Amino acid sequence: MSNPNLPNITPIISLSRDDVLNLLVSSIAMEELGLAHIINAEGEKLQFALGTLPGTTPSTLAEVLQVNSSMQSMLDTVFRQEMMLDSKLRTASNVQPVIGAIGPTGVTGPAGGVLSVNGLTGDVVLGVTAGVFPISNNEPSTSDLNGFNSAGVYSSGDANGGAPVNGPPGVAHPSVWTIYVSRVGNYVQQLYISNPALFYRSSQDGGVTYPGGWIPVGMQGASGMTGPGITGVTGLTGIAKVTGTTGLTGATGLTGAMGVTGAAQATGETGATGATGETGATGLTGERGVTGATGLTGETGVTGGAGMTGETGATGATGLTGETGITGDTGVTGATGETGATGVTGATGATGSTGVTGVTGETGATGVTGTTGVTGVTGETGETGETGATGLTGTTGVTGASGMTGATGETGATGVTGITGMTGVTGAATGATGVTGVTGVTGLTGVTGAVTGGTGATGVTGATGVTGATGLTGLTGPTGPVANNAMFYPSGPVTTTPTNITFTTNFINGTGISLVNAGTGIQLLPNSIYFVSFNLRIQISIGTSPVTASQILVFLDNVQQNISTGTQKNAGVTASGAFTQESSGLIKTGAGPTPTLTLTASITLPAGTAQFSPTTWSNLSIFQVL
Numbered sequence: 001m002s003n004p005n006l007p008n009i010t011p012i013i014s015l016s017r018d019d020v021l022n023l024l025v026s027s028i029a030m031e032e033l034g035l036a037h038i039i040n041a042e043g044e045k046l047q048f049a050l051g052t053l054p055g056t057t058p059s060t061l062a063e064v065l066q067v068n069s070s071m072q073s074m075l076d077t078v079f080r081q082e083m084m085l086d087s088k089l090r091t092a093s094n095v096q097p098v099i100g101a102i103g104p105t106g107v108t109g110p111a112g113g114v115l116s117v118n119g120l121t122g123d124v125v126l127g128v129t130a131g132v133f134p135i136s137n138n139e140p141s142t143s144d145l146n147g148f149n150s151a152g153v154y155s156s157g158d159a160n161g162g163a164p165v166n167g168p169p170g171v172a173h174p175s176v177w178t179i180y181v182s183r184v185g186n187y188v189q190q191l192y193i194s195n196p197a198l199f200y201r202s203s204q205d206g207g208v209t210y211p212g213g214w215i216p217v218g219m220q221g222a223s224g225m226t227g228p229g230i231t232g233v234t235g236l237t238g239i240a241k242v243t244g245t246t247g248l249t250g251a252t253g254l255t256g257a258m259g260v261t262g263a264a265q266a267t268g269e270t271g272a273t274g275a276t277g278e279t280g281a282t283g284l285t286g287e288r289g290v291t292g293a294t295g296l297t298g299e300t301g302v303t304g305g306a307g308m309t310g311e312t313g314a315t316g317a318t319g320l321t322g323e324t325g326i327t328g329d330t331g332v333t334g335a336t337g338e339t340g341a342t343g344v345t346g347a348t349g350a351t352g353s354t355g356v357t358g359v360t361g362e363t364g365a366t367g368v369t370g371t372t373g374v375t376g377v378t379g380e381t382g383e384t385g386e387t388g389a390t391g392l393t394g395t396t397g398v399t400g401a402s403g404m405t406g407a408t409g410e411t412g413a414t415g416v417t418g419i420t421g422m423t424g425v426t427g428a429a430t431g432a433t434g435v436t437g438v439t440g441v442t443g444l445t446g447v448t449g450a451v452t453g454g455t456g457a458t459g460v461t462g463a464t465g466v467t468g469a470t471g472l473t474g475l476t477g478p479t480g481p482v483a484n485n486a487m488f489y490p491s492g493p494v495t496t497t498p499t500n501i502t503f504t505t506n507f508i509n510g511t512g513i514s515l516v517n518a519g520t521g522i523q524l525l526p527n528s529i530y531f532v533s534f535n536l537r538i539q540i541s542i543g544t545s546p547v548t549a550s551q552i553l554v555f556l557d558n559v560q561q562n563i564s565t566g567t568q569k570n571a572g573v574t575a576s577g578a579f580t581q582e583s584s585g586l587i588k589t590g591a592g593p594t595p596t597l598t599l600t601a602s603i604t605l606p607a608g609t610a611q612f613s614p615t616t617w618s619n620l621s622i623f624q625v626l
Contacts, residue, residue: 017098024092028085035078035085042071141175148190149207151183168192168199168214196562484510484624488522490601494538494610498553498600501536501612503620512624522597522622524589529626532563533584534599536618540577542608549604552581556597561587578613586625597622 015023044053049067051058059067115121134152141161148154155178156164163174171177171194180191186206192199198217201210488503500520508514512525524530536552554561563585581601589595599620603610612618 021092021095024088028089028092031081031085035081038074038078042074046071141177145179145190145192146207146210148179148181149183149188149203150181152181154179154181168197168216171197196560484508484512484525486513486522486622488515488620488622489615490536490599490612490618490620491615492612494550494601494603494612496602496604498551498602501552501599501601504615506619510624513622516596520598522620524595524597524622525624526589526591526593526595528624529586529588531584531586531623531625532561532597532620533582533622534618534620535580535582536601536612536620537578537580537614538601538603538610539613540603540605540608540610542577542605547579547603547605549602550579550581551602552583553600554583554587554597555600556587556589557592557595558598561585563587 045067047053048056049059049064134150136152137155138157139154141156141158142164143154143156144165146166156175159173159176161175163171164177167174167177173194177192177194180193182189186204188203188207190201190210192201192214199214200217201212201214203210486508487506489506490501490503492502502519503515503522504519505515512528514523515521516523532554534552534554538550540547551565553564563583565581565583587597601612
């Protein structure tokens with residue numbers, strides 16, 4: 001059985017926390033290996049006693065019982081050691097390793113060569129047969145889009161060229177396009193992309209014809225003028241539902257029966273739709289403040305060295321054993337020798353001083369709680385006030401020094417043992433068989449032998465070294481800031497001409513959002529990302545008048561954003577109807593010093609007027625994300 005292979009630990013060795021844990025587990029494994037050798041040896045010992053090993057003979061019953069007793073004692077010791085190893089392993093397993101700071105990113109290695117594409121090697125042509133979706137990025141901008149009938153991705157290579165043949169109409173940049181083609185048998189689907197247009201069409205004859213033409217996907221432009229068809233009879237107006245108390249959403253009215261469809265080009269009767277109660281917009285939830293970094297833990301003080309153990313005193317010489325005397329008559333018992341005086345107990349030394357406890361680090365201030373978003377119709381909820389910073393924790397007082405342990409006093413000398421007496425003379429010989437002779441008188445007990453030497457004094461125990469002071473705990477870092485956010489209300493009329501919407505401030509948190517240009521512009525920070533959400537309620541004076549077109553356009557520095565919205569719908573059937581325009585999305589500001597956000601509104605009505613009403617039922621919410 002070999003010794004454990006552990007590293008040479010000297011005062012200059014450097015062991016990390018993980019190295020120490022690995023050494024602990026390795027030491028447990030080495031001890032388990034040693035115990036396995038011991039158990040194996042005990043088994044061989046039993047085989048030897050039973051004579052089952054080659055060249056051995058069985059032992060007697062008494063010898064087997066002795067071996068069994070020895071094995072039982074050894075296995076009991078092994079069992080106790082196993083319990084200690086189990087406890088040690090559980091403790092070592094529960095020690096959490098300290099994860100240090102992430103090191104710098106290493107240098108990127110050189111790019112490796114492509115060995116294969118989908119298992120194909122050599123000159124591989126990217127195509128459907130090779131299991132790879134083909135891509136072509138240099139097609140003529142004037143290509144015939146009907147010719148792209150194979151699965152793949154095709155893009156124009158000339159941004160200043162002409163428009164493609166058989167392309168969708170009304171595209172702002174017709175020379176810049178990308179087509180995604182999917183084909184299953186003779187079913188061909190094309191998806192056309194050209195900023196900011198998105199169109200779709202499909203064919204069932206392998207791309208020879210596309211009966212449905214290009215279908216726009218995304219925002220729909222303003223509708224054209226209404227045709228000269230005859231309008232059918234207007235259905236009866238449904239009974240309006242009674243509006244509940246403020247805050248509760250009104251129940252949806254029953255949908256009226258659909259009117260009979262009129263002749264060709266004539267619009268059938270539309271059943272009356274009950275008015276739907278307005279749902280209030282949900283406010284944005286404030287962003288949780290960033291938790292400050294935890295301060296560094298101070299280094300642990302050096303542990304004082306253990307005091308030297310005093311030398312053990314020499315053991316006194318054992319006295320000579322006297323000769324055994326002749327057994328005679330029982331002698332008179334000698335007087336018991338005097339007991340030596342007990343040595344004086346040394347005074348208890350003072351307890352050594354305990355190291356100074358490190359100062360507890362300051363607790364970081366609690367971050368500001370974000371404002372609570374505005375609830376719908378029920379009314380606005382006020383901003384939540386900032387939570388006050390938590391006070392500093394006072395330092396722990398210094399623990400008094402413990403005194404050193406005093407030396408143990410010497411043990412007193414053992415009293416002198418009396419001399420052992422001579423053994424008396426053996427009595428007369430045993431008589432003839434039959435009558436037992438008279439037993440002789442027992443001789444006197446002899447004097448006890450020579451004096452036993454005294455026990456040497458126990459050496460003085462060395463003093464315990466002083467424990468080093470614990471290092472100071474680092475301060476907790478500050479709590480991060482709360483992001484900028486704001487909410488505004490619209491006001492004013494909505495006309496057929498797209499006009500900038502005038503806003504009124506509800507609340508603004510932070511310094512990254514401000515209302516400018518007499519309320520028609522919202523200034524943001526440069527090089528930032530914002531989440532913009534609007535829910536605008538438009539009320540018209542004549543509820544039965546159909547809304548042929550209505551749109552809300554969002555601009556950043558006069559560039560239209562992708563969160564604009566348009567609609568075609570009836571505002572309602574009551575004397576004063578209303579509907580809601582809503583959309584949301586992310587916008588990214590540029591490097592300009594004053595990025596400005598504006599919203600325009602327009603509506604097309606055959607009769608009547610429109611306006612944002614009531615203003616508290618609409619909102620524009622802005623939240624800075626990055």
